[in-house]
Amino acid sequence: MDFDEVVRKRKMIREYDLGRQIPNEIVSRLIKNAHTAPSAGHTQVQEFIIVKDNATKKKLRKAAVNQEYVEKAPVLIVVCSNVSRSVGRYGNRGKEFYSITDGAFASMLILLTVVNEGIGACFVGAFEDNKVSEILELPKDVKPIGIICIGYPAEKPGKFERINIDALVHYEKYGSYNGAQQSSNI
Amino acid sequence: MDFDEVVRKRKMIREYDLGRQIPNEIVSRLIKNAHTAPSAGHTQVQEFIIVKDNATKKKLRKAAVNQEYVEKAPVLIVVCSNVSRSVGRYGNRGKEFYSITDGAFASMLILLTVVNEGIGACFVGAFEDNKVSEILELPKDVKPIGIICIGYPAEKPGKFERINIDALVHYEKYGSYNGAQQSSNI
Numbered sequence: 524m525d526f527d528e529v530v531r532k533r534k535m536i537r538e539y540d541l542g543r544q545i546p547n548e549i550v551s552r553l554i555k556n557a558h559t560a561p562s563a564g565h566t567q568v569q570e571f572i573i574v575k576d577n578a579t580k581k582k583l584r585k586a587a588v589n590q591e592y593v594e595k596a597p598v599l600i601v602v603c604s605n606v607s608r609s610v611g612r613y614g615n616r617g618k619e620f621y622s623i624t625d626g627a628f629a630s631m632l633i634l635l636t637v638v639n640e641g642i643g644a645c646f647v648g649a650f651e652d653n654k655v656s657e658i659l660e661l662p663k664d665v666k667p668i669g670i671i672c673i674g675y676p677a678e679k680p681g682k683f684e685r686i687n688i689d690a691l692v693h694y695e696k697y698g699s700y701n702g703a704q705q706s707s708n709i
Numbered sequence: 710m711d712f713d714e715v716v717r718k719r720k721m722i723r724e725y726d727l728g729r730q731i732p733n734e735i736v737s738r739l740i741k742n743a744h745t746a747p748s749a750g751h752t753q754v755q756e757f758i759i760v761k762d763n764a765t766k767k768k769l770r771k772a773a774v775n776q777e778y779v780e781k782a783p784v785l786i787v788v789c790s791n792v793s794r795s796v797g798r799y800g801n802r803g804k805e806f807y808s809i810t811d812g813a814f815a816s817m818l819i820l821l822t823v824v825n826e827g828i829g830a831c832f833v834g835a836f837e838d839n840k841v842s843e844i845l846e847l848p849k850d851v852k853p854i855g856i857i858c859i860g861y862p863a864e865k866p867g868k869f870e871r872i873n874i875d876a877l878v879h880y881e882k883y884g885s886y887n888g889a890q891q892s893s894n895i
Contacts, residue, residue, distance in 0.1 A: 524711070524712050526711070526821070526825045554874065555874065556713070558877065561820070563835070567871060567872050567877075572883060573880050616835075619805070621834055623810055623813065624809055628813055628820075631814045632716065632817065639712045648749055660883045665883060669810065683751050688741065691755065691757060692740055693845075696765070696846045697845050698846065
């Protein structure tokens, strides 16, 4: 699919056709693209846990403020950052900042690739880290960044309204719009 | 360009053709795509500061451990997260986690769109937050997430080697590879 079309079509899908599994070939292509994600100093912290087991999905749902699509999605990809590859080099910034940007880069690639593959996904960031770590047996240096719920869409949600782009773009410094001070847009 | 081709071609570009400015239309398309980025609970925290002024770029370079491409890039897009739109709802997780994932989602969209537009970019996450905030006059609730340096490429860097994908993908729980315990791949 054309790149801009993928970007335009992307939206979070939270209801899935429960009768259709996601073919392994598609999961592989999602991971393949996620594997191209950049990382701070090429530390390649990103790792991926593919979850299909119902009991595990049920536990993850509970760890994720009971969001039901975490349990119902045919497949989950839990994106993690292995900070053992960055902490020695970057200290706290590696642990508390790059780990999150890098995990999010890989997650965004999955969310876009999903559209290109004709399926649907939802990024879940609301969860209790320690519970997810326990469920997935993550070593202490591996941090969960997002639970991506994936399936064939069973809904066609509309696009959300968005803040006008002019109010979000600044020129040279914060609060300058189109070169002038047009703060009435905010 | 085809979506998968954009993903495959993306790499960080740190040397730019200093004689070529980036047309405003391209900058607008970068921002337009970044503006489609998801955010926690649709809080739309992402904001963008476009910097072309040489004096500002010089200051930002100093704030970014003296990385020279920050000064030399014809245009910078500084991606910020306005946590005033999330903290009330999400507290610390909004401030210290969603702000970073959401800023990184928008940044990844810019990095990919750059490829689709035939130009080059580099994401810089190594900077002193307080100095960047001071230079760009960011309000206290607006947090810098990345400085994206953009220009026409003047280099063709090779692809970095990457950790084998099989060592980064786990099944059902951490440390399980292709359903079996093949930890020799790590």
